[in-house]
Amino acid sequence: MKTTHQATETPRPPAALARLARLGCLFAAVSLVACGPTPDTPASDGSSDSGANRGADAASGADGVDAISDDAAGHDVSAGPRLVHVTLGDHKTLADGRTADIAFDLPVGVTAIVVRVEGDPALHYILASLERDAGFSLIPKAWLDQAPVPDACVTPCANRMAAQPGAAAFLFPNTPLVDLRPGPHRLRVYAFDAKRQPAQTTVQVSLDLVRPRAPPGGWRLPVNLCLTGAMGWNAGNALDQPRLVAALVTAQQLLAPAGIALDPIRTVNVSAKGQYIASQHGPDSDLMQLFLSGDGLPNGLNVFLTERVVAVGGLPGANVVLGLAGGIPGLPNSVGHARDGIALSLVVPPGQTDVLGHTMAHEIGHYLGLFHASEAKSASGSGVHDTLPDTLPDDPTNLMFWSVGTQATKLSHEQIQVMRRSPWLVAVP
Numbered sequence: 001m002k003t004t005h006q007a008t009e010t011p012r013p014p015a016a017l018a019r020l021a022r023l024g025c026l027f028a029a030v031s032l033v034a035c036g037p038t039p040d041t042p043a044s045d046g047s048s049d050s051g052a053n054r055g056a057d058a059a060s061g062a063d064g065v066d067a068i069s070d071d072a073a074g075h076d077v078s079a080g081p082r083l084v085h086v087t088l089g090d091h092k093t094l095a096d097g098r099t100a101d102i103a104f105d106l107p108v109g110v111t112a113i114v115v116r117v118e119g120d121p122a123l124h125y126i127l128a129s130l131e132r133d134a135g136f137s138l139i140p141k142a143w144l145d146q147a148p149v150p151d152a153c154v155t156p157c158a159n160r161m162a163a164q165p166g167a168a169a170f171l172f173p174n175t176p177l178v179d180l181r182p183g184p185h186r187l188r189v190y191a192f193d194a195k196r197q198p199a200q201t202t203v204q205v206s207l208d209l210v211r212p213r214a215p216p217g218g219w220r221l222p223v224n225l226c227l228t229g230a231m232g233w234n235a236g237n238a239l240d241q242p243r244l245v246a247a248l249v250t251a252q253q254l255l256a257p258a259g260i261a262l263d264p265i266r267t268v269n270v271s272a273k274g275q276y277i278a279s280q281h282g283p284d285s286d287l288m289q290l291f292l293s294g295d296g297l298p299n300g301l302n303v304f305l306t307e308r309v310v311a312v313g314g315l316p317g318a319n320v321v322l323g324l325a326g327g328i329p330g331l332p333n334s335v336g337h338a339r340d341g342i343a344l345s346l347v348v349p350p351g352q353t354d355v356l357g358h359t360m361a362h363e364i365g366h367y368l369g370l371f372h373a374s375e376a377k378s379a380s381g382s383g384v385h386d387t388l389p390d391t392l393p394d395d396p397t398n399l400m401f402w403s404v405g406t407q408a409t410k411l412s413h414e415q416i417q418v419m420r421r422s423p424w425l426v427a428v429p
């Protein structure tokens, strides 16, 4: 079972194995995201200082960020930059795992935010509540008391969210069922350990405030293709590989309806240790080390090309994960953190179709904020579907269906709206 934020797809296992695989995913369906890791590292008690200093991060000037300005709280910035990053300071979680209320103001014109929580990599983070002062809850404060596990908020939260270890990001809104309005808000963070027990620690909280834009040239998403040497591909020859070029063309075509272009596409070499990803949990896992190998790269979504990512508890014959994303969404404009990037398996198991391009677009969809349109059905036949009104249940033609095949090509209007809120996107004039 899993907690995370990792969206993993098993490659349509043979029929005899499909039922077992779905049982595995069923547990995950409780946590909303597909099959993924369970926290397996003991929690540490890292309580330290707390505070409520609210200030602005220093401007980074990084590619992919229109602008980073001063604290925008209380100011009308509707005519200002598309993206403003605001720090909300360090906050201590108490014995119940929750911080006290963290207050912030949403300026006029901001219609989307990403809440970012960073802390001890051995702990998981999710929001305990997010409320407007007018009494409207984007995340109802009682959800943790009702949920069997804190891994994700599904049914009580129209705006879904999934916990992540070490660093977590939460996009609002990710459904038209909720909206953001200007004015005072308050949130609480919840931290829990590997045993899903509340943890006392200190977290850093910040916001990305997003104002809508309709750029004439659409959007571009900078991409770093991170080559591990798998398949003999490296930074020098990767874009000469017909299979990779075809996959990039497919991914571009699938994202084109959203007006999103992968641009620029850089190729970089990373550690060859990343060719085989056998573990996904904890700071020392292969997956975390793979993501960390992207440290120092230019601002962009790191797309790691590995020989294979082995499924957790993998079944013989169905033990390769096509791809996974470091977050739903990934940390905005963060490169080189242990959660930063997506990983794609290049191996094509016998009898399987090559869906590298579809998987790439699917994982990018997660990284920009999309949950699965539908999760795998449980043994009882019931399924979990997203809260978007224009995606059909159990539709394998949707790009964000839990199992990726060549027929997974569609993005709904609302899915496109979610993706366009991502701080990762750069407006093209």
Ligand SMILES: [Zn+2]
Residues within 6 Å of the ligand: 007, 008, 009, 034, 362, 366, 372, 401, 402
């Ligand atoms: Zn997925």
